[in-house]
Amino acid sequence: MIRELHEKLINKETTSVKLTEEYFATIEKKDKDIFAYLTLTKDLAMEQAARVDEKIKNGEEINLLEGIPGAVKDVLCTKGVRTTAGSKILDNYIAPYDATAVAKLKEAGAVILGKTNCDEFAMGSSTENSAYGPTKNPHDLSRVPGGSSGGSAAAVAAGEAVWALGTDTGGSIRQPAHFCGVVGLKTTYGRVSRSGLMAMASSFDSVGTFAKTVEDAAIVLSAISGRDKYDATSGDSFDKRFEDYLTGDVKDMKIGVVQEYFANLELGMKKKMEEVVERYKKMGAEIIDIELPYAKYALPAYYVIQPCEVSSNLARFDGIKYGMRADDENRSELGKLGSLGLEGLPRTLLEAYLDTREYFLGSEPKRRIMLGTYALSSGYYDAYYLRAQKVRALIKKDFEKAFKNVDMVLMPTAPTPAFKLGEKTDDPLEMYLSDIFTITANIIGAPAISVPCGTLETDGKDLPVGFQLLGKWFDEENMLRAADAYEKSNLKI
Amino acid sequence: MLSKDEVKHIAALARVGLSEVDIEKFQKDLSGILDFVEQLKEVDVDGVEPAAHITGLTNRTREDRAENFENKEGIVKLFPEEKDGYDKVKSVL
Numbered sequence: 001m002i003r004e005l006h007e008k009l010i011n012k013e014t015t016s017v018k019l020t021e022e023y024f025a026t027i028e029k030k031d032k033d034i035f036a037y038l039t040l041t042k043d044l045a046m047e048q049a050a051r052v053d054e055k056i057k058n059g060e061e062i063n064l065l066e067g068i069p070g071a072v073k074d075v076l077c078t079k080g081v082r083t084t085a086g087s088k089i090l091d092n093y094i095a096p097y098d099a100t101a102v103a104k105l106k107e108a109g110a111v112i113l114g115k116t117n118c119d120e121f122a123m124g125s126s127t128e129n130s131a132y133g134p135t136k137n138p139h140d141l142s143r144v145p146g147g148s149s150g151g152s153a154a155a156v157a158a159g160e161a162v163w164a165l166g167t168d169t170g171g172s173i174r175q176p177a178h179f180c181g182v183v184g185l186k187t188t189y190g191r192v193s194r195s196g197l198m199a200m201a202s203s204f205d206s207v208g209t210f211a212k213t214v215e216d217a218a219i220v221l222s223a224i225s226g227r228d229k230y231d232a233t234s235g236d237s238f239d240k241r242f243e244d245y246l247t248g249d250v251k252d253m254k255i256g257v258v259q260e261y262f263a264n265l266e267l268g269m270k271k272k273m274e275e276v277v278e279r280y281k282k283m284g285a286e287i288i289d290i291e292l293p294y295a296k297y298a299l300p301a302y303y304v305i306q307p308c309e310v311s312s313n314l315a316r317f318d319g320i321k322y323g324m325r326a327d328d329e330n331r332s333e334l335g336k337l338g339s340l341g342l343e344g345l346p347r348t349l350l351e352a353y354l355d356t357r358e359y360f361l362g363s364e365p366k367r368r369i370m371l372g373t374y375a376l377s378s379g380y381y382d383a384y385y386l387r388a389q390k391v392r393a394l395i396k397k398d399f400e401k402a403f404k405n406v407d408m409v410l411m412p413t414a415p416t417p418a419f420k421l422g423e424k425t426d427d428p429l430e431m432y433l434s435d436i437f438t439i440t441a442n443i444i445g446a447p448a449i450s451v452p453c454g455t456l457e458t459d460g461k462d463l464p465v466g467f468q469l470l471g472k473w474f475d476e477e478n479m480l481r482a483a484d485a486y487e488k489s490n491l492k493i
Numbered sequence: 494m495l496s497k498d499e500v501k502h503i504a505a506l507a508r509v510g511l512s513e514v515d516i517e518k519f520q521k522d523l524s525g526i527l528d529f530v531e532q533l534k535e536v537d538v539d540g541v542e543p544a545a546h547i548t549g550l551t552n553r554t555r556e557d558r559a560e561n562f563e564n565k566e567g568i569v570k571l572f573p574e575e576k577d578g579y580d581k582v583k584s585v586l
Contacts, residue, residue: 079564096567189548203547232553233546300530311507318508320582322571342505349583350508358510366509367522370500373507374523384530389543391536396544429525445547473548 001162002216006064009056016049016056016067020111023069027113027160035135036145036155038074039082040114045069048111055109064219064243066109070163071155074115075122076207077196078102085198086120086130086148089317089324089360099196100231101165101207101224108223113161116151121314122172122200123364124148125434128425131362136421137179140461143418146176149210153180156210163220164210169201170302171414171438173208174450174468178413181452181464183483185209185217186438188474189445190235192221193228201309204302204442214451214484218242221476235474245477246484251284253482255469256406258292261437265415268456269465273412276453276467276486280410283489285482290402290409294394298440301395303432304375304388311372314365319356326355367428396444408479409470412437413450417463437468447471451483453490494524 008014024042031037052067072078075085077095079102084090098106105112119129127135127150135150137143138158145154149166153176156164166173168186177184185208192207199205207224211217225237262273281287319325342350361369375384402409414434424431441448448470455462471479495503500520504511511519562568574581 080567093571094567096564096571097562190550229555232555233550235548235550294536297533297536300533303526304530304533315508319573321580322568322573325573346583346585349585352583353508354510357508358512361509363518366511366515367519367526369507369509370503370519371523371526374495374499374503374527377503377506386543387533387536387538388530389545390538390541391533392544392547393541394536394538396547428522429529432526443547 001212002064002068002219005068005162009052009067010062012056016052016111017046019067020045020049020069020113023113023160026158030138030158030160033136033141034138034154034158034160035133036116036151036158036160037071037114038084038086038117038132038151041078041081041112044081045111045113048106048109052109052111063108065105065223067111068162069111069113070165070220071113071116071152071161072102072165073118073149073152073167075118075167075198076102076165077198078112078115081115083115084132085122086118086132087360087362087365088131089356091324093323095196097196100193100228102196104224104226105165110223116149116155116164118151119148119364120362121198121365122148122167122169123310123368125171125175125431126419126424127151128421129362129364134421137418139181139463140418143420143463144179146179146418148172150176152210153177153182153184156180156182156212162211163216165220165224166208166210167197168206168208168442169204170306170442171435173210174438174448175414175435177210177450178466179418179464181455181466183211183214183217183452184450185221186441186448187221187225187476188235188447190233191237191447191474191476192224193226193231193234195228195230199313201306202313203309204306206442214449214480214487215243215246217449218246218480218484240477242477242480245481247481248485248488250280250482250485253285253408253478254288254406255280255285255482256288256290256402256409258295258409258411259289261411265412269412269415272453272456272465273467277410279486279489283485288406290406292398292402294391294398295440297391298395298443299432299436301388301391302439302443304384305392307368307372308376308385309372310365310368311370311376314369317357317361318353320352324356324360325352326359327352364428392443395440399444399446403472407472408482411468411470413466413468414438417456417458417465441470446473447476447479449479449483451486495520495527
C-alpha cells in the first residue's frame with residue numbers, strides 16, 4: 001500500500017497534503033465510534049505533509065515512507081504533544097522530546113496524524129484498561145480490538161492510518177493485529193531503540209509496527225530500526241532495507257511447528273492453522289515438527305518477571321517531577337497504612353506519594369506494581385524472580401535448540417478471534433491467558449509477526465484471525481520474507 | 494491467600510494508597526496470580542544460570558560526557574510545583 005501511495009505522490013496524482021486531509025476526514029467520520037485516537041496532531045501533520053509536497057514540487061527525490069500518514073501509540077513520546085500512556089497520572093504530560101522511533105519517522109518524512117489509545121502503560125490485552133475509555137474493534141463495535149496497542153491496530157484496520165507504531169511486551173502488537181485483521185510486527189529485543197518509550201517491563205518492551213501488508217511493515221521497520229546512543233540495549237541494523245528481502249520465495253525455508261499448540265485449539269482455529277501449514281508446504285517450505293518442552297512455562301515466568309520490572313519502572317510516577325499530583329491530605333490513606341513500617345517517615349511527602357498513586361493509577365498498574373513489589377520483597381526474591389529468570393533461560397535454550405533445525409516457528413497468534421467488551425474484565429488471570437501464544441517471543445526476545453489468514457464465523461459475524469511466525473534473533477528479514485510470501489500466495493487464490 | 498495485612502504491607506512498600514474495597518479486591522487478585530505462577534516450582538532449575546540480557550548483548554560503554562538538552566523549558570514546565578526554575582518538592586524532614 002505504501003509503495004502505491006508513493007508512486008501516486010511522485011507521479012503527482014495526489015499530494016501528501018491531500019492524502020493527509022483524506023485520512024483526517026476518515027478519522028472524523030469513524031473515530032467517534034472506534035475511538036482509536038487519544039490526540040490528533042493536525043498542525044504537525046499538515047506541516048510535515050506540506051514539506052514533502054514542496055520537495056516533490058522542486059523535483060527532489062523522496063523515500064518510500066515520505067509523506068505517508070500514520071499514527072503513534074501514546075506510550076511513545078512525541079515532542080510538544082500530550083503523551084499519556086493511557087493513564088490519568090500523565091493526563092497533563094507534554095513530552096519534552098521525541099522517542100527515537102518517532103524522531104526517526106520524522107526524519108524519514110512520515111506524516112504523524114496522532115497518538116493512539118492503549119491500555120494504561122501498555123498493561124492489558126483489550127484497551128479496556130485505558131483510563132480514557134476502550135477502543136472498539138472496527139469489524140464489530142461490540143468487541144475489543146485487542147491490546148495493549150488496540151488503538152494503533154484499529155486505526156490501521158479502519159483506514160484511519162496507513163501504518164501505526166505499537167509496542168509489544170507480551171503480545172501487545174500481535175494479538176490486536178490478529179483481532180483487527182492487520183499485520184502486526186514485533187521486533188527483536190533491541191532492534192528498535194526504546195528511548196522515549198514509557199518503560200513498562202524493560203527486558204521485554206519492544207517497538208514495532210502495524211500495517212495492512214507485510215511490505216508496509218517492513219518499510220516502517222527500515223525507518224525505525226538501528227543502534228541508538230540513548231538505548232544501550234539497541235543493536236546494529238547496518239542500514240538494512242527490510243522491504244528488499246521480500247522475494248516471495250520460501251523454497252529454502254524450514255518452518256517448525258509444535259503439534260500440541262494446534263491440538264488444543266478450537267476446531268475453527270485449528271482448521272485455519274492447518275490451512276496455513278498446507279499453504280507453506282505447497283509453496284515449497286519444509287515443515288518440521290519441533291518440541292519446546294519448557295515453553296509452557298512462558299506465561300507464569302512472564303507474570304513474575306514482568307510485574308517485578310513494572311514495580312520498579314512505575315516508581316517514577318510519584319507526582320514529584322511531572323504528571324499529576326494529588327495533594328489532598330484529608331483523604332489520605334496514610335492512617336490505614338501507617339502502622340506498617342512507614343512510621344517516622346516525612347508525613348507530607350508520604351501522603352503526596354500515596355494519594356497521587358492511589359488516585360491517578362488504574363487497577364491494572366496497581367495490581368502489577370504490588371505483585372512485583374511482593375515478588376521482589378525480602379525473603380521472596382529467590383522463590384519468584386530468580387526462579388523465573390532461570391526458567392526463562394531454559395525456555396531460551398529450547399528455542400536455541402529448535403533453531404538449529406528450523407528457520408522460524410509457526411504458531412497461532414491467539415486462541416480465539418476478538419472477544420466482547422467486558423467479557424474478561426472481571427478476571428485478570430483470564431485476560432492474561434489471551435496472551436498465551438504471544439508471550440514466548442517476549443520471554444526469549446525474538447522477533448515475531450502476526451499475519452491475517454482469513455475470518456472465522458463467530459456469533460453470526462465473520463471475525464478476522466491471524467497466524468504467527470516467530471523468527472531467529474535479529475533475523476526479521478527471513479521472517480518477513482516468509483510472511484510476505486504467504487500474503488502474496490493469498491492474493492493469487 | 495494473602496492476608497489483608499500483607500496486602501497493606503505491600504501497598505506501603507510500593508507507596509500506593511488503597512481503599513478498604515481495593516484491599517479486598519487485591520487480596521483476591523494477587524492471590525489468584527500467585528497461585529497461577531506456583532507451577533514454576535515444578536521446574537528443576539538446579540544449576541541453571543538465570544537469564545540476564547536476553548539477546549546476549551554484553552556491556553556497552555561510551556564516554557561519560559555531558560550533553561546539552563535543548564528543551565530545558567519543556568521539562569521545567571512539567572514540574573507540579575516550580576520555584577525559580579527549580580522543582581519544588583514536599584518537605585523531607
